[in-house]
Amino acid sequence: MMQDSITRRNFVVGSMAAAACASASVALAEDVAQWDQEADVVVVGFGGAGGSAAMSAFDAGASVIVLEKMPFGGGDTEVSTGGFLNVTDPEAAFTYIKGVAAFTVSETDEDWMQLYLNESVGMTDWVLSFCPEGTELIEYGKAQYPSLEGADSVSKFKIYPQNNEPTSGIPLFEALRSNVEDQRQIPVLYNTPAKRLIVDNGVVVGVEAIQDSAIINVKANKGVILACGSYENNDTMKRNCLIGETRILGTPGNTGDGIRMAQKLGADIWHMNGAGGCAWGFECGEEHQAAARPAMPTGGFIWVDKTGKRFFNEEKMERHSAFLGVGIFDTVTMTYPRIPMYIVFDENNRAAGQLVDSKTGFFGLHEYTWSADNMPEIEAGWILRADSIEELAQLINVSPENLAATIETWNASCESKEDSFGRDMDWGRPIAEPPFYAIPTYPATMGAQGGPKRNTSCQIMDVEGNPIPHLFSAGELGSQWGIMFQPGVAVGEALVTGRLAGKAAATME
Numbered sequence: 033m034m035q036d037s038i039t040r041r042n043f044v045v046g047s048m049a050a051a052a053c054a055s056a057s058v059a060l061a062e063d064v065a066q067w068d069q070e071a072d073v074v075v076v077g078f079g080g081a082g083g084s085a086a087m088s089a090f091d092a093g094a095s096v097i098v099l100e101k102m103p104f105g106g107g108d109t110e111v112s113t114g115g116f117l118n119v120t121d122p123e124a125a126f127t128y129i130k131g132v133a134a135f136t137v138s139e140t141d142e143d144w145m146q147l148y149l150n151e152s153v154g155m156t157d158w159v160l161s162f163c164p165e166g167t168e169l170i171e172y173g174k175a176q177y178p179s180l181e182g183a184d185s186v187s188k189f190k191i192y193p194q195n196n197e198p199t200s201g202i203p204l205f206e207a208l209r210s211n212v213e214d215q216r217q218i219p220v221l222y223n224t225p226a227k228r229l230i231v232d233n234g235v236v237v238g239v240e241a242i243q244d245s246a247i248i249n250v251k252a253n254k255g256v257i258l259a260c261g262s263y264e265n266n267d268t269m270k271r272n273c274l275i276g277e278t279r280i281l282g283t284p285g286n287t288g289d290g291i292r293m294a295q296k297l298g299a300d301i302w303h304m305n306g307a308g309g310c311a312w313g314f315e316c317g318e319e320h321q322a323a324a325r326p327a328m329p330t331g332g333f334i335w336v337d338k339t340g341k342r343f344f345n346e347e348k349m350e351r352h353s354a355f356l357g358v359g360i361f362d363t364v365t366m367t368y369p370r371i372p373m374y375i376v377f378d379e380n381n382r383a384a385g386q387l388v389d390s391k392t393g394f395f396g397l398h399e400y401t402w403s404a405d406n407m408p409e410i411e412a413g414w415i416l417r418a419d420s421i422e423e424l425a426q427l428i429n430v431s432p433e434n435l436a437a438t439i440e441t442w443n444a445s446c447e448s449k450e451d452s453f454g455r456d457m458d459w460g461r462p463i464a465e466p467p468f469y470a471i472p473t474y475p476a477t478m479g480a481q482g483g484p485k486r487n488t489s490c491q492i493m494d495v496e497g498n499p500i501p502h503l504f505s506a507g508e509l510g511s512q513w514g515i516m517f518q519p520g521v522a523v524g525e526a527l528v529t530g531r532l533a534g535k536a537a538a539t540m541e
């Protein structure tokens with residue numbers, strides 16, 4: 033849970049100052065004047081993967097220290113829905129994943145994928161084994177692409193929320209945190225970002241980190257596990273790896289640090305082309321760069337692109353890979369025509385109730401509680417308002433003729449109960465009552481995928497295919513999913529790879 037309060041702005045300022053201290057090279061053990069801390073295994077990052085890795089390394093007999101950049105642990109794992117995969121038949125699941133890899137034209141390491149799926153059998157029992165007594169899990173869906181062969185062998189589970197709380201990764205991470213800090217008494221050094229790996233003759237022997245503006249050297253006798261997430265808060269890396277403008281739904285700590293550290297040692301990099309994400313992140317103040325869950329109270333809304341036209345069935349938009357669907361680039365107009373898109377609706381829809389799920393912001397953390405009548409959000413300018421369709425079109429810079437024609441067609445569909453995009457028109461309502469509204473929406477990331485490639489022992493591999501001695505990874509850092517991302521795969525991967533990496537590092541000679 034959160035140890036301290038922090039705003040996005042002061043975190044960014046602080047981390048930029050710390051980053052300025054960091055050099056671009058690895059540190060050499062011979063230059064280390066003094067080791068400030070020492071353990072068999074040093075885990076960098078205290079999210080799901082870091083928590084799982086710390087537990088597993090400790091249980092395999094190693095002493096462990098965890099370094100966490102933020103004043104609190106949890107990372108995207110805590111911010112997430114906390115859903116993870118449980119596999120019943122790993123062979124069928126392998127067929128399914130190969131199907132996903134084929135249609136997304138993605139690289140997979142078959143040995144690694146099979147191991148992951150084998151390890152995902154019985155995940156529900158394993159998660160319950162470290163959660164408090166009385167914890168219940170619910171199955172909330174099957175594989176993302178049900179038409180593929182083998183899809184039935186994969187299910188998504190999450191912790192059943194207590195006291196009507198929204199489902200989130202909070203209870204999952206709290207169970208990990210309690211196992212690490214309370215039950216195993218593993219030290220977690222908060223506000224201590226890892227900056228450089230320390231190397232002795234090519235072997236990783238420790239981590240240089242920043243604590244209270246000073247450098248500390250943390251010795252790792254058996255191994256370092258990089259579990260510090262991906263690069264979603266690193267604008268340069270995003271520009272290099274992702275298409276178009278993206279917003280962030282996750283926590284601010286993940287800036288690709290571990291990827292850069294591993295690259296310095298020659299790590300091979302894969303799956304950087306993808307991020308899990310939805311298409312509807314929208315701005316709601318400085319603290320909340322993107323909100324995830326528009327929940328329109330009536331069917332009186334449409335989604336238009338920058339030309340003012342609809343292009344899909346709005347009710348069918350998928351949450352986890354829709355991100356990819358809007359990232360097209362039009363080489364004639366030289367624009368991303370769907371970045372942003374606009375949710376357009378009228379006064380009847382505005383007055384019918386809350387337009388967004390109440391929990392907004394870093395999903396579950398640093399929340400903004402949306403008002404019941406949407407008026408403060410209109411006053412804040414997050415929702416744009418105009419007295420006419422023409423004025424609204426001007427506000428959002430789309431063709432007034434196109435927008436008017438789109439709305440006319442939509443209203444006619446509400447009458448005829450037939451929609452050319454296949455929307456359920458029993459629920460459709462006309463957009464006719466002024467004032468009119470628009471919310472600009474952007475692709476928004478649920479983390480970013482990829483990073484250093486790992487082998488089946490979670491060792492980070494170099495570009496020649498050799499493990500970098502004593503360097504391991506877990507979780508989203510080095511994720512196998514890329515554009516194959518689907519709900520449940522990432523939290524599952526964090527837990528599984530943490531468990532594998534912790535054991536492998538602890539048993540390293």
Ligand SMILES: Cc1cc2nc3c(=O)[nH]c(=O)nc-3n(C[C@H](O)[C@H](O)[C@H](O)COP(=O)(O)OP(=O)(O)OC[C@H]3O[C@@H](n4cnc5c(N)ncnc54)[C@H](O)[C@@H]3O)c2cc1C
Nearest residue numbers: 077079080081101107108109115226285507508520522523
């Ligand atoms: C809104 C949202 C919903 C999601 N829902 C799901 C879902 O239901 N199911 C699913 O499978 N996936 C989901 N995801 C994705 C999933 O949450 C992540 O992929 C996964 O939790 C990553 O776990 P991790 O342990 O690798 O990284 P994180 O949990 O992000 O932990 C990384 C930690 O490393 C720390 N760190 C970063 N740099 C450093 C450094 N230099 N030194 C020390 N510490 C550092 C960070 O502060 C952070 O605490 C969701 C993501 C979001 C944002």
